[in-house]
Amino acid sequence: MSSRRSRASVSEEEINELISRLQTLLPSARRRVGREASTTKLLKETCSYIKSLHREVDNLSDRLSDLMATMDHNSPGAEIIRSLLR
């Protein structure tokens, strides 16, 4: 077991730290009841969260393309948006 540890370049602690950092991003972190989440559950939740984010981006991009289609370039509205974003 010790030989495997010396061969692996990343220790358990670093993996645990990465996992906890990932956990803080997930929406379930808000109702966290101590660090009970197993890594498997965390990974599963991460996968479903990424999928839902992808879906939301797709919805938003559809909505944005519809909006852009109806909008006029030179309308004052576009100017306002551009100045707001800058």
Add this chain to the structure above:
Amino acid sequence: MASTSSSTPAAEVEVEERCRKRKRAARAAEPAAPAQPSKWRTRREHEIYSSKLLEAIRVVRAGPSAAAGAAAPAPPRGRAVGEAADRELAVAARGRTHWSRAILASRRRRLQAAHRARLRAPASPPSRHDAAAASASAASASAAAAKGTATPPLARKAKVLGRLVPGCRKLSFPTLLAETTDYIAALQMQVRAMTALAEALSAVSATSSPGAGSSSSSSPL
């Protein structure tokens, strides 16, 4: 510099490796250590991304045929916007993460393939194979190492995760975790920026065309 850590050689090796990684990052002239997910929460990044996204969407709207050369007339405008959004996100990452490089690389491959298909007989499949073979051979070594750091049931989930995050199919487990963390933070910013943009645009179009029917999103959520 006195190090108060234990005297085990393993610990010393780890500390040394961490120092080496930090020096390598500093030598690459990048101020931050491997991509910090917190940067996706800054207002500045949000603003930069929003303005770039608006520009990209406007380009998409202006002429998809001009860009893609009519070789891909099919991507519905919604998907084209999504792709522009992803591309801007990848650019914002400044090439420090695997997933951003994968997004940009796949987009470049597709454009090159479309371009070559326009000029002459398609020579694109070989280039795709080369790129895939290169990444596969370089990553098979890390795949072998991955088995040593993740037990089998975890490895299955990790594989699913690797498929979701672009360009991370064959990374080692800890690298995959870091990439995922950054990718999720970036996606969150993308959603925030696109939502704000959509709200702003719908508000503008609602006011600029009064009486154009019912606009259901007149009140913020």
